[in-house]
Amino acid sequence: MPPEVEALVQGQLTSGKYQNALEVILAGIKLLEQQEDIYQGQLQDLQQEARIGWEASRRGEVVDGSIAMAQIRANVRSLPPQASRALRCFRRSMTSEGDREMGRCSDAKKN
Known part of the structure; x- marks a missing residue:
């Protein structure tokens, strides 16, 4: 691991929140997965809003x-x-x- 990553892992271990480096890495992966889920949800919401706006503009419902x-x-x-x-x-x-x-x-x- 790069030194800065090693330092982050060591900091988490020192805090007592995690028992070993694998737990720290798995927690990071879980956060990445959660972040991706949130991003995908937001992207889908924006795409739906864009479709609604596009359809409204095609019907002349614009301001x-x-x-x-x-x-x-x-x-x-x-x-x-x-x-x-x-x-x-x-x-x-x-x-x-x-x-x-x-x-x-x-x-x-x-x-």
């Missing part, structure tokens, strides 16, 4: 982009203050300063 954005903004303005703060933190996390901003959002949640 102009500026109207859609106005509706989204109105919905955001009607959110309770806590949800609005969370949304602002999320938007900031999408910027180039995301890591720093998310730290501030996490700190604000604790207070």
Whole structure:
């Protein structure tokens, strides 16, 4: 194993959570499988939403982009203050300063 992987395994063994390296590796594999299951579920959901949107657009059931954005903004303005703060933190996390901003959002949640 590469030294960094060996160090991760050793850290888990030292923590007492696992009895041996095989248990650590099997736990990692289980997490990978769970992550893949989640990803596949999300992918299927997105594909279904895309199909629904495509079918709606073929039927002419579309909304102009500026109207859609106005509706989204109105919905955001009607959110309770806590949800609005969370949304602002999320938007900031999408910027180039995301890591720093998310730290501030996490700190604000604790207070």
